Amino acid sequence: MQGGTRPNAAHPITVEPVTDTIIVRIGDVILAESDNALILREASLAPVYYIPADEVALDELSASTTRTHCPYKGDASYFSTRDGSVKDVAWSYQDPFDHMLTIKGHLAFYPDRVDAIEAVPGN
Numbered sequence: 001m002q003g004g005t006r007p008n009a010a011h012p013i014t015v016e017p018v019t020d021t022i023i024v025r026i027g028d029v030i031l032a033e034s035d036n037a038l039i040l041r042e043a044s045l046a047p048v049y050y051i052p053a054d055e056v057a058l059d060e061l062s063a064s065t066t067r068t069h070c071p072y073k074g075d076a077s078y079f080s081t082r083d084g085s086v087k088d089v090a091w092s093y094q095d096p097f098d099h100m101l102t103i104k105g106h107l108a109f110y111p112d113r114v115d116a117i118e119a120v121p122g123n
Helices: 098-103
Strands: 013-017 021-026 029-034 038-042 048-052 061-070 074-081 090-092 106-109 116-120
Touching (some): 029 048
Antiparallel strands (some): 013 038, 021 029, 021 116, 038 048, 048 106, 061 074, 074 090
C-alpha cells in the first residue's frame, strides 16, 4: 500500500532479523515459536518482535474486530485467543505501507497480554 509517513530522524523505525528463537506462551500453550522473527524498533517505544504468520499457532487465535491505524506502518488487524480469554493479544499489518513491507505477513504480541515472550539463544 502506498502512502503513509516515512520514518525519519524525529521518528526512526528500524527492522532487523533476530538471531534468537522467539517463543510466545500463554500458560502451557505456545502461541508462536520462530527462528525467523524480526525486531522492530520505533522511536522511543519498546522493541517489538514480529513473527512470520506460518510460525504462529493461528488455530489458537481468532480474528478480532479491532482495527487501528499507524501513520508510519498502516492499518493493523488484531487477534484474540480462540477461547476469548485474552482480547487483542496480537496484531498484524496485513497490507502495510510500501516502506514497511518487511513486516507484512507477520504478527506481533503484546508482552503484557501473554505470559512470556522468550528469546532463546542458539539460532
